[in-house]
Amino acid sequence: MDILLSTLNYLIYSASILFFLVVSWKSFRERNIRAGIVSVLFSLLPVLLCYFFHEWLYFSFTGPLILLVLIIVPGSKYRNDLCLPAERFDERDITFARYRLKAGSENYSSYYEKNPEKEESDSRTRALPGLLAEKSKYFHKLNSSAADASFFLLHQLKDSVDGPVAEQNGNYTAEQISDYIHSMAVDDGASIYGTALIKPEHYYSHKGRGTDSYGKEIPIKHRYAIVLGSEMRSSNTATAPLSPEVVETGKRYVDCAVWAVQTASFIRSLGYSARAHIDGNYQVIPPLVANEAGLGGFGWSSLFLTKKYGPRVRYSVVTTDLELPQGGKQVDFLSFCNICRKCATCCPSRAINQERLEKLNADRCFMYWNAVGTDCGRCLAVCPMGHPWGILKTLALRSIIAARLLKGLDDLFYGRKPRSLPMPQWMENTQ
Ligand code: SF4
Numbered sequence: 478m479d480i481l482l483s484t485l486n487y488l489i490y491s492a493s494i495l496f497f498l499v500v501s502w503k504s505f506r507e508r509n510i511r512a513g514i515v516s517v518l519f520s521l522l523p524v525l526l527c528y529f530f531h532e533w534l535y536f537s538f539t540g541p542l543i544l545l546v547l548i549i550v551p552g553s554k555y556r557n558d559l560c561l562p563a564e565r566f567d568e569r570d571i572t573f574a575r576y577r578l579k580a581g582s583e584n585y586s587s588y589y590e591k592n593p594e595k596e597e598s599d600s601r602t603r604a605l606p607g608l609l610a611e612k613s614k615y616f617h618k619l620n621s622s623a624a625d626a627s628f629f630l631l632h633q634l635k636d637s638v639d640g641p642v643a644e645q646n647g648n649y650t651a652e653q654i655s656d657y658i659h660s661m662a663v664d665d666g667a668s669i670y671g672t673a674l675i676k677p678e679h680y681y682s683h684k685g686r687g688t689d690s691y692g693k694e695i696p697i698k699h700r701y702a703i704v705l706g707s708e709m710r711s712s713n714t715a716t717a718p719l720s721p722e723v724v725e726t727g728k729r730y731v732d733c734a735v736w737a738v739q740t741a742s743f744i745r746s747l748g749y750s751a752r753a754h755i756d757g758n759y760q761v762i763p764p765l766v767a768n769e770a771g772l773g774g775f776g777w778s779s780l781f782l783t784k785k786y787g788p789r790v791r792y793s794v795v796t797t798d799l800e801l802p803q804g805g806k807q808v809d810f811l812s813f814c815n816i817c818r819k820c821a822t823c824c825p826s827r828a829i830n831q832e833r834l835e836k837l838n839a840d841r842c843f844m845y846w847n848a849v850g851t852d853c854g855r856c857l858a859v860c861p862m863g864h865p866w867g868i869l870k871t872l873a874l875r876s877i878i879a880a881r882l883l884k885g886l887d888d889l890f891y892g893r894k895p896r897s898l899p900m901p902q903w904m905e906n907t908q
């Protein structure tokens with residue numbers, strides 16, 4: 478019995494040492510020195526305890542064990558249906574589409590005739606320096622040019638999202654093709670991959686951006702979808718709202734746009750219709766499709782969160798008539814979010830309500846982007862679900878005790894209001 482108890486004891490302490498060492502390694506890799514140092518100290522704690530209080534600790538596995546039992550007891554469940562529209566959304570209503578309306582144009586007049594309440598605040602946003610613009614607060618010449626280069630490439634890809642469908646060829650089943658596409662995506666480096674059945678409300682109702690004419694009704698063409706996601710590296714997002722964040726955004730949008738255009742073309746070459754949906758040329762709303770695919774769920778910030786990367790992911794989608802597996806269950810993040818609310822605390826524009834769960838105020842957020850010249854991203858950077866907490870994140874979604882533990886640790890390691898990391902040295906040198 479003694480041997481069993483002491484083995485259990487050492488297993489528990491070894492697991493905790495390993496856990497904090499992994500957190501520290503990941504934190505240093507992401508240039509987060511504070512989190513790295515605190516986690517090294519935490520990993521040393523069991524070693525010091527064992528060294529100084531060896532006899533006492535011999536049977537002390539019960540403490541961690543009780544904690545373990547407590548944190549696997551399920552807590553309350555929430556569903557975040559706030560971000561799930563009951564009907565199709567008109568792309569002309571999104572801030573990006575409204576921002577592009579030119580005063581005096583026919584589209585401008587017809588839009589604001591129908592939506593007069595939006596004209597004043599949209600005009601105020603247009604009067605700001607603008608995203609990546611020289612007079613904006615965090616303008617950095619080379620970083621802005623780098624981000625611009627990514628958006629240039631995305632613009633070039635906009636015309637390649639669809640194309641002619643070949644005759645069906647080969648004797649492959651839909652399942653074989655689907656498995657091949659999945660493996661190809663993983664091989665290409667996609668961080669997130671999923672498939673889903675498309676619902677009508679996943680499609681925008683009318684075009685507001687992209688290559689189709691403004692205001693054109695969007696037909697629901699496909700029943701199946703592939704979601705491709707590219708992780709945004711936290712070493713760059715942690716500088717938010719500084720310009721490395723927007724450089725990272727552009728690059729990750731390019732990754733998933735290239736994968737989507739390539740995948741859609743591949744599917745068409747096998748005789749099935751397919752269209753890529755990439756930044757600036759969507760017909761579907763990627764977070765809704767990712768949600769349907771069971772890749773995560775919506776958080777307090779209204780952003781789509783995954784368990785592994787939190788909100789630090791950019792997405793593209795391929796819709797097709799190739800039969801694909803349907804998705805999984807939505808992940809409930811709100812039980813944790815309800816305790817956390819860090820995105821709301823840290824949002825510089827107060828676009829996320831701190832007191833109650835409501836949809837992100839996208840106009841307020843976008844106005845801030847146009848003032849500072851980057852896509853801000855503080856809500857991505859500070860989210861504990863985007864930090865390397867491994868299994869603790871899964872536990873925090875199940876139990877209130879684990880949720881409080883994770884929130885406490887995250888505050889300790891990263892700060893209640895984490896400071897933005899400085900830019901990487903190679904960017905700083907060219908400021
Ligand atoms: S920062 Fe906290 S409250 Fe906000 S989305 Fe992330 S987990 Fe939820």
Ligand code: SF4
Pocket residue numbers: 823824825826827828829837841842843845852853854855856857
């Ligand atoms: S909601 Fe907008 S302004 Fe607020 S933290 Fe997120 S990106 Fe920044």
